[in-house]
Amino acid sequence: METKTNNFVFWALHVVAWIIFVGLCIEAGALLVNFLFNIWKPESVGVLYQKLDLSGMYAQNKRAFFGIYSFILTIAVLKAFLFYIVIRLMLRMELAKPFSEYVARQIVLMSHYTLSIGLISYIARQTANGLIHHGYDTNDVSRFWEDSQAFVLTGAVIYIIGAIFKKGVALQHENELTV
Secondary structure (H helix, E strand, C coil): CHHHHHHHHHHHHHHHHHHHHHHHHHHHHHHHHHHHHHHHCHHHHHHCHHHCCCHHHHHHCHHHHHHHHHHHHHHHHHHHHHHHHHHHHHHHCCCCCCCCHHHHHHHHHHHHHHHHHHHHHHHHHHHHHHHHHCCCCCHHHHHHCCCHHHHHHHHHHHHHHHHHHHHHHHHHHHHHHHC
């Protein structure tokens, strides 16, 4: 009975991961479209996704605009790719034998992406705060990196889990050689 419950929870989480992945891909694509409209047709930005209008910043300073939007797009793409890795992991992981080199590598890779998202978000937040001191309005973009500390902490925790999995793989391999 416990195995059926574990399998059900695992596949339910797999479905949730797919839903999140699709949502993050849509968000990244919509932000890319929004970026292009900010450049070529800024008057219609108000009806686009999240109404992220940085056309004022674009008119003031193109470098600041491209810098902020680079952060936004990079974070959005990294989040989508993180969940792509999660889905790949869930497709190949066997619950009966979870300690494999592939699983350990994927978990460590997930920690790197999570930590990267957190660090890039932190740098983006500091950059946006610096732009405020130069008279730029960055209030609309702060929501894209407000969770930077959570990503850094989560990346560290996932890395620890990855290290445990690596050790589990080594112990399992050593155990198989002994038998």
